[in-house]
Amino acid sequence: MAATSASECVRDEPDNDSPTASVTRELPFKPPMPWFGMDIGGSLTKLIYFEPKDITDEEKEQEVETLRVIRKYLTSNTAYGKTGVRDEQLEMCDMPLGGRIGTIHFIRFPSSEMTAFIELAKAKNFSSLAKSICATGGGAYKFEDEFKKQVHLRLHKFDELDCLIQGMQYIDRHNPGFECYYWKQPNEPEQCEKVPFDFRNPYPCLIVNIGSGVSILAVYSATKYSRVSGTSLGGGTFLGLCSLLTGCETFEEAIELASLGDSTNIDKLVRDIYGGDYGRFNLSGDTVASSFGNMISQERRKTASKSDLARATLVTITNNIGSIARMCAIQQGIQNVVFVGNFLRVNTISMKLLAHAMDFWSQGTMKALFLEHEGYFGAMGCLLELMRTGTDDEGIMSDEDSETEETSVETVSIIPP
Ligand SMILES: Nc1ncnc2c1ncn2[C@@H]1O[C@H](COP(=O)(O)OP(=O)(O)OP(=O)(O)O)[C@@H](O)[C@H]1O
Numbered sequence: 175m176a177a178t179s180a181s182e183c184v185r186d187e188p189d190n191d192s193p194t195a196s197v198t199r200e201l202p203f204k205p206p207m208p209w210f211g212m213d214i215g216g217s218l219t220k221l222i223y224f225e226p227k228d229i230t231d232e233e234k235e236q237e238v239e240t241l242r243v244i245r246k247y248l249t250s251n252t253a254y255g256k257t258g259v260r261d262e263q264l265e266m267c268d269m270p271l272g273g274r275i276g277t278i279h280f281i282r283f284p285s286s287e288m289t290a291f292i293e294l295a296k297a298k299n300f301s302s303l304a305k306s307i308c309a310t311g312g313g314a315y316k317f318e319d320e321f322k323k324q325v326h327l328r329l330h331k332f333d334e335l336d337c338l339i340q341g342m343q344y345i346d347r348h349n350p351g352f353e354c355y356y357w358k359q360p361n362e363p364e365q366c367e368k369v370p371f372d373f374r375n376p377y378p379c380l381i382v383n384i385g386s387g388v389s390i391l392a393v394y395s396a397t398k399y400s401r402v403s404g405t406s407l408g409g410g411t412f413l414g415l416c417s418l419l420t421g422c423e424t425f426e427e428a429i430e431l432a433s434l435g436d437s438t439n440i441d442k443l444v445r446d447i448y449g450g451d452y453g454r455f456n457l458s459g460d461t462v463a464s465s466f467g468n469m470i471s472q473e474r475r476k477t478a479s480k481s482d483l484a485r486a487t488l489v490t491i492t493n494n495i496g497s498i499a500r501m502c503a504i505q506q507g508i509q510n511v512v513f514v515g516n517f518l519r520v521n522t523i524s525m526k527l528l529a530h531a532m533d534f535w536s537q538g539t540m541k542a543l544f545l546e547h548e549g550y551f552g553a554m555g556c557l558l559e560l561m562r563t564g565t566d567d568e569g570i571m572s573d574e575d576s577e578t579e580e581t582s583v584e585t586v587s588i589i590p591p
């Protein structure tokens with residue numbers, strides 16, 4: 175959980191504060207369809223596809239077969255191969271993008287399946303439509319050569335944290351319902367409820383992106399932020415440890431197991447040490463004193479169930495992230511802490527734990543916020559970058575674009591941790 179160095183980024187201020195301000199400096203021409211944004215993370219690849227719904231008859235006539243096949247394949251399925259999934263419940267209709275109106279589709283698959291995805295792109299003859307595709311996340315670097323060699327596609331790369339912030343802003347502004355919410359009375363199972371939160375004036379806020387690892391950003395405006403910290407104990411750690419301890423095969427299975435377990439059989443609580451509260455310093459007997467602390471006993475190890483181990487792993491990782499986030503928020507003087515990333519997918523246990531921890535340990539001064547499209551903001555921001563910069567298909571990119579495209583982002587300082 176080492177803190178990493180902080181760096182501050184400033185982006186060109188948009189000309190106005192319209193909902194699409196982040197893409198106001200659009201190209202005078204539109205990149206050719208299909209429009210994709212791809213975020214290739216350490217665990218999951220997120221693919222956002224914009225399906226135009228305002229296609230004119232003339233456009234239909236001119237549309238090439240390959241484009242039609244790709245659109246049909248993506249929009250008429252919700253599963254692709256064994257591991258690809260379209261999150262239909264997240265779909266956004268009637269979205270304005272690049273002067274068009276369409277549906278935004280949210281697709282994910284394990285990054286370990288990238289070779290199969292590249293094969294599919296080859297089979298669908300993608301390179302006849304585009305010479306490059308916009309990508310963010312570490313995999314945009316890692317898989318660059320494979321894309322080039324296998325399918326003759328160049329990856330037009332964008333920074334994952336720039337994309338995250340831009341994507342968050344676009345989706346929050348365009349979601350006709352509420353994108354942002356918090357958990358009211360998270361510690362009371364009977365009364366706990368999900369409550370919409372008005373996120374129109376979100377800044378300053380702390381963004382805690384819980385992916386395989388965790389990045390923590392202090393965001394001061396739509397165009398200015400710094401990565402203040404990070405921790406390697408993230409969603410990948412939860413799934414890795416849980417797989418080792420329980421033999422579970424998937425994230426869904428790990429969460430299901432955790433929902434049935436009791437972490438207090440595994441963790442040593444303050445009351446296991448004090449026999450009650452440690453009142454002088456306000457530590458109640460129910461507080462975890464030592465995560466997995468009961469496992470030093472052979473007897474306790476024998477009676478530990480898989481579900482208890484899964485729950486304790488989830489609680490340990492979540493509480494550690496909450497604790498680091500709280501310290502960062504104090505250091506930055508920020509009250510609203512927004513938790514995102516796919517670790518929170520189907521994971522209300524962690525969301526409620528984070529909500530309670532932020533509220534309790536800050537004496538009610540901090541608020542934990544959550545977003546419906548939790549893991550897709552990087553991919554969305556990447557699609558917005560396509561609108562802003564185009565692809566090299568229009569001949570605007572240089573030949574040696576091995577660097578991340580950074581035309582609108584200026585790194586102004588490196589702040590030591
Ligand atoms: N179907 C799934 N398969 C694998 N992990 C999942 C799944 N659903 C949720 N997760 C959780 O989400 C995490 C990945 O989240 P996310 O997609 O936001 O990060 P990433 O982009 O892959 O990682 P990083 O940003 O660190 O490169 C996993 O480590 C796991 O805890």
Ligand SMILES: CC(C)(CO)[C@@H](O)C(=O)NCCC(=O)O
Nearest residue numbers: 178386387388389403404405406
């Ligand atoms: C390396 C990234 C940024 C890749 O998304 C992420 O996994 C992360 O922030 N990991 C934590 C690294 C650290 O700050 O310790």
